[in-house]
Amino acid sequence: MGDDKPKDPLALWRDMLAQWETSVNALANKTMATDEYSSSMHGAMGMTLRMQETVREFMAAYLASTNLPSRTEVLGIAERLGAVEARLDRMTELLERIATPAGAPAPSAPAARPPRTKKPPAAEPSA
Amino acid sequence: MSSTAERIRSEVERAIQRSIKGLEYFASPAPAVGPTPKDVLHERGTLHLYHYRAVADEIYRIPILIVMATSNRGYILDLAPGQSFVEYLIGRGYDVYLIDWSPPLAADRNLTFEDYTLRFIPDCVQRVRDDSGVDDVTVIGYCMGGVLSVIYAALHPGDFTNLVCFTTPIDFSKMELFAKWSDRRFFDVDKLVDSTGNVPSELIFSSFEMLRPATRLAGQAQLWENMGDERFVRSYRAFERWSTDTLPLAGEYFRETIKELIWENRLHKNELVVGGRRVDLGAITAPMLHAMAEHDHIVPYDAAKPLIGHVGSADKEEIVLKGGHVSLVAGPNAVKRLWPRLDAWLGVRSV
Numbered sequence: 001m002g003d004d005k006p007k008d009p010l011a012l013w014r015d016m017l018a019q020w021e022t023s024v025n026a027l028a029n030k031t032m033a034t035d036e037y038s039s040s041m042h043g044a045m046g047m048t049l050r051m052q053e054t055v056r057e058f059m060a061a062y063l064a065s066t067n068l069p070s071r072t073e074v075l076g077i078a079e080r081l082g083a084v085e086a087r088l089d090r091m092t093e094l095l096e097r098i099a100t101p102a103g104a105p106a107p108s109a110p111a112a113r114p115p116r117t118k119k120p121p122a123a124e125p126s127a
Numbered sequence: 128m129s130s131t132a133e134r135i136r137s138e139v140e141r142a143i144q145r146s147i148k149g150l151e152y153f154a155s156p157a158p159a160v161g162p163t164p165k166d167v168l169h170e171r172g173t174l175h176l177y178h179y180r181a182v183a184d185e186i187y188r189i190p191i192l193i194v195m196a197t198s199n200r201g202y203i204l205d206l207a208p209g210q211s212f213v214e215y216l217i218g219r220g221y222d223v224y225l226i227d228w229s230p231p232l233a234a235d236r237n238l239t240f241e242d243y244t245l246r247f248i249p250d251c252v253q254r255v256r257d258d259s260g261v262d263d264v265t266v267i268g269y270c271m272g273g274v275l276s277v278i279y280a281a282l283h284p285g286d287f288t289n290l291v292c293f294t295t296p297i298d299f300s301k302m303e304l305f306a307k308w309s310d311r312r313f314f315d316v317d318k319l320v321d322s323t324g325n326v327p328s329e330l331i332f333s334s335f336e337m338l339r340p341a342t343r344l345a346g347q348a349q350l351w352e353n354m355g356d357e358r359f360v361r362s363y364r365a366f367e368r369w370s371t372d373t374l375p376l377a378g379e380y381f382r383e384t385i386k387e388l389i390w391e392n393r394l395h396k397n398e399l400v401v402g403g404r405r406v407d408l409g410a411i412t413a414p415m416l417h418a419m420a421e422h423d424h425i426v427p428y429d430a431a432k433p434l435i436g437h438v439g440s441a442d443k444e445e446i447v448l449k450g451g452h453v454s455l456v457a458g459p460n461a462v463k464r465l466w467p468r469l470d471a472w473l474g475v476r477s478v
Contacts, residue, residue, distance in 0.1 A: 013352075033303065049322050075232075083234075114186050116259075116261065119478055120478065
């Protein structure tokens with residue numbers, strides 16, 4: 001007995017941890033698969049959404065009274081900026097294409113690429 | 128007796144090392160991810176199309192376009208050198224393009240399946256053609272990226288050459304917990320989308336977390352135990368960063384996912400209509416591979432299994448590998464299991 005290889009003292013801990021993880025996950029999944037859980041989860045979500053709505057309305061009124069833009073207005077500006085950027089990108093792309101002589105690689109094209117001649121290993125002739 | 132004393136001494140030393148490394152862990156910045164050099168080919172709101180730079184002397188004729196899942200960042204496929212699916216592919220001689228997603232802006236709230244599958248993916252396939260100078264393209268979709276790829280493929284059967292899906296759900300009734308949580312008797316999806324616009328990333332993150340509530344804590348205990356193992360810590364941190372970095376979802380797209388896919392299970396019933404056209408999976412006739420994970424807690428095997436049966440391809444194959452939803456495509460097991468299997472399947476179909 002005494003000559004046995006010494007046991008890893010952490011092995012027991014690792015086993016326990018793995019077992020704990022499996023059983024807690026299984027138990028939680030069982031609980032979360034019930035109608036009661038779904039119902040209460042969405043009840044809580046509905047309450048949060050209602051609360052957020054109230055806060056949003058209050059903040060919009062407050063920001064308007066202090067002459068500051070609301071989140072919706074800032075997002076509107078961001079949206080328009082995004083559209084301007086996208087249009088600029090398209091114009092740049094078009095200008096690059098117009099400025100590049102036919103047949104020449106586009107200025108943004110990376111350096112020469114390897115040839116597309118690769119064959120799968122089994123199909124390659126043996127050396 | 129002496130061996131027990133040695134054992135205790137080594138455990139004490141490990142505990143000290145763990146404490147030192149633990150301090151370093153909290154003091155160091157988040158790990159860098161997505162290291163493989165790439166060029167941005169196209170950007171359009173939430174969509175980013177990347178092209179990875181080739182490293183091989185010669186590459187396969189047919190390029191690959193990967194469609195990432197809409198709920199997560201694409202760097203899971205390029206975590207770190209030696210742990211990167213993309214790096215593996217370019218090393219094996221593939222020409223790789225990737226569609227990645229960033230958080231949808233307020234203006235993107237109205238994006239639908241139609242935008243993703245009739246505009247975004249076909250447009251990117253065309254851009255890959257233009258950039259590579261090759262008409263053929265292999266499309267690879269991961270999870271919801273697979274669902275979008277399958278819808279695109281059914282609606283554009285002649286537009287691509289090979290289709291590969293990783294853990295792609297088709298029968299949503301078999302995603303039991305998700306189906307339960309979105310039970311129409313309790314879940315007012317209209318109210319959620321109408322009041323939030325885009326669905327917050329916190330909600331998406333919590334849904335994934337709740338599938339395995341004890342796993343994060345168990346993972347932290349494992350991290351503490353392996354604090355001295357730099358490779359383990361680096362890998363843990365990269366995965367941790369990715370798993371908490373979930374994306375919000377475009378509101379209308381989320382509403383469609385809940386109503387059309389989860390509530391009505393229309394994709395599985397071959398009844399889904401996108402842009403006025405029915406999505407008939409039988410119309411897919413290109414060579415197809417579907418890789419699934421044996422212990423996938425997000426997309427269980429039963430939810431993904433029917434895909435191969437639905438498609439009309441004569442050359443089709445499914446593989447079920449050990450591992451979970453993420454470890455199938457990333458991490459040390461993927462290096463040994465999925466990646467070489469995919470290479471063997473795809474190489475002969477990429478010439």
